[in-house]
Amino acid sequence: MVEPRPDQKKGLKERCPELLEIARLVSWCMNRDYLIRSCLDHINRRLGMRARCVLKEKEQLKLHCWLGEYECRMEQMPICKESIVWKVVEEGIPVNLTETHQCEGYSHTLGEKVKIKAIVPLWYADQVTQEEKRVGALIVDSGKMGMPVSDEDFEYLKVVGELIGAAIGKAELTEQFIDSYKRKEIMVRETAHAFRNRIAAIGGFSRRIAELARDKDLANEAKMIYHEVQLLESHLEQFEKYL
Structure with a gap:
């Protein structure tokens, strides 16, 4: 796991150039998978934390892409229905789990059973119906280090999540047009x-x-x-x- 450097601990204002970099990528990139992986790589390098993305596929929520070091085997597996990730996606409210007891009562998909993490729902507004479509979640943690995501970084991740959601919406709209x-x-x-x-x-x-x-x-x-x-x-x- 990459240790966060002092210059990685920035507020949202200081991260504007980084967010603009992602926004520019969203504006021109038509490849959804490439864009998601680029955003996860951005988070992994900037925050020194692991990042993964889960997306809805019909009635399932599946692990789609991940970056960072994991002790368990990683594959595109379905997320447990009893996982807190499902709750975040269904309710559409980001959560920053900074205490282990916040995960009590929920199942874990990964064998590591990571309890300290930030979960940001991914969504976009349908351009035709203006309906909010929830398509997945962005999950960030420090692995076995158990270091929580700071409030500043959590705000940063929420903005990144909105950009990823917009990119997914654009990709799906393009597919519909085609x-x-x-x-x-x-x-x-x-x-x-x-x-x-x-x-x-x-x-x-x-x-x-x-x-x-x-x-x-x-x-x-x-x-x-x-x-x-x-x-x-x-x-x-x-x-x-x-x-």
Whole structure:
């Protein structure tokens, strides 16, 4: 475990450049996993503490990413339903556990049974419904050292948690846009294909009338229809090129 240096013990005001660094990353990065890992690395280096992130997957809350030294085996395991982490995510209220008795009555997911830690819920506001979506939690501790997170660092972690939540929301919104675009593209292509089949049928029918009609006026009208069909086919071909 990395020992916190004196210059790591900063207030929220002094950490503004660090928060701006994370905010810039959130603004341009579209890779959710890379961004989360970068934030955890930031916390690990700046605070000298372990950091891990749990995310919701359907009805489960799973360990997604972690940084720091752990004595137990780490894997993407589900979080115990009786864990205090679940309570924090469901209630949406950050907690800073500075005394061991605060964890009494709760189960532990990690074999180390870390009791001194800070837990910050991750959430974002849905851009369509404005509904608050709780998607996971940020967990920070000093491991077996048992050193609590200071009030200043806890405020810092809450801001980092908001930035991570915003990044997750942006990533999910981007995925929704991509899925919506793909669905609409498929729908337009299917419609264009059906339209082309109808045009081809009308074109073939009008050409046959023009060839077989004994009435000169009828034959000319059929030729005009066939010409219009050819124009429609040309426009449709141009339209499909833009898809």
